[in-house]
Amino acid sequence: MDILVIGGTRYFGIYLVKELLTQGHNVTIATRGNVKDCYGDKVSRITFERTDADSVKKALSDRFFDVIYDKIAYCSNDVKYVLDVIKCNKYIMMSSTSVYEKHWNTKEDDFKPLEKKLIWCSRMDFPYDEIKRQAECALWQSYKNINAIAVRYPFVIGKDDYTKRLFFYVEHAIKGIPMHIDNIDYQMGFLRSDEAGKFMAFLADKCYLGPINGSSYGTISIREILNYVIERTGKKAVLSEDGERAPYNGEPEYSINTNEAEKLGYKFSDIKDWIYVLIDYYIESVIFK
Incomplete structure (x- = not known):
C-alpha cells in the first residue's frame, strides 16, 4: 500500500515507519524538514508547515494514499487542514487517553466525540486534553465519509x-x-514506545473503524x-x-481497557x-x- 505518515521522524513515529517498511509498504513521510531522518532512500518525503493551511494545501492537494497516519493531529484545525485537501482509503489519527475522564477499566465509549460540541481551534486555544478532544470531534463530526481510526494511548515511555x-x-x-x-x-x-509504533502499523490493513485503545497490560x-x-x-x-x-x-x-485491540489479534505486553x-x-x- 501507499502510506503517508505525517510526522514520523522521532520517538515512536520512527518505530511506526520502520514497521511499515518491514511490512513492504511504500511510505512517504510529511514533515517540516527540520529534522534529519534515518530512513535514507527507503521513504519519499513531503515538506510542509503543519499548522499553516496554505502550506498543507500546496503540499497535499489532490494527492491520494491508501492509508494516512497522522501522528501530529493535535487540534481540530490540524484535522481540517489535511482532510479538506487529500484523499485516502483510511485515516489513522494519533489521539490520546487524555480525551477521557480516566478511571478503572477505561473503554473507548467513555468518550463520545459525536456528543460533544465541535470547536474549530488551534493548538494553543485550550489545554492538551481539550484540543485532543476537539481533534476527534472534527474527525467524527465533519468527516463522517472517511474511514478513520483514532488511536488512544496513555503515557508512552522508553x-x-x-x-x-x-x-x-x-x-x-x-x-x-x-x-x-x-x-x-x-x-x-503506560505503553512502551516500540509497541506504540508497531500497534499503529498493525492497524494499516485491519477492518476496524472508530476509536481504539492501546496500553500495556497492568x-x-x-x-x-x-x-x-x-x-x-x-x-x-x-x-x-x-x-x-x-x-x-x-x-x-486508572487502567485502560484494550479488549478491542485484542479482538483484532493484537496482544500488548x-x-x-x-x-x-x-x-x-x-x-x-x-x-x-
Whole structure:
C-alpha cells in the first residue's frame, strides 16, 4: 500500500515507519524538514508547515494514499487542514487517553466525540486534553465519509522518551532532590514506545473503524517505581510539598481497557515484564552520567 505518515521522524513515529517498511509498504513521510531522518532512500518525503493551511494545501492537494497516519493531529484545525485537501482509503489519527475522564477499566465509549460540541481551534486555544478532544470531534463530526481510526494511548515511555517524565522520578530519587508528588499510590497505565509504533502499523490493513485503545497490560504506581529505585540504589527519595512538582501529578488512578485491540489479534505486553528493565536503564544513566 501507499502510506503517508505525517510526522514520523522521532520517538515512536520512527518505530511506526520502520514497521511499515518491514511490512513492504511504500511510505512517504510529511514533515517540516527540520529534522534529519534515518530512513535514507527507503521513504519519499513531503515538506510542509503543519499548522499553516496554505502550506498543507500546496503540499497535499489532490494527492491520494491508501492509508494516512497522522501522528501530529493535535487540534481540530490540524484535522481540517489535511482532510479538506487529500484523499485516502483510511485515516489513522494519533489521539490520546487524555480525551477521557480516566478511571478503572477505561473503554473507548467513555468518550463520545459525536456528543460533544465541535470547536474549530488551534493548538494553543485550550489545554492538551481539550484540543485532543476537539481533534476527534472534527474527525467524527465533519468527516463522517472517511474511514478513520483514532488511536488512544496513555503515557508512552522508553529509552528514547524525549519528555523524560519517568526519568524525572528516578533522577530525583537518586540525587535526593525533593519532589512534590500528589498521586504516589495511584495505579496508572503506560505503553512502551516500540509497541506504540508497531500497534499503529498493525492497524494499516485491519477492518476496524472508530476509536481504539492501546496500553500495556497492568498498571503501576509511582510508589512502586520509587521503591524499586531505592532497593536498587540504596538511595531515599525525598518527598516534600515544597519540592519540584512531579510530571505525572494530577493524573487519576486508572487502567485502560484494550479488549478491542485484542479482538483484532493484537496482544500488548505486560507492564511488569519491561518497566523495571527501563528503570534500570534510567538508574545507570543517572549513576554513570
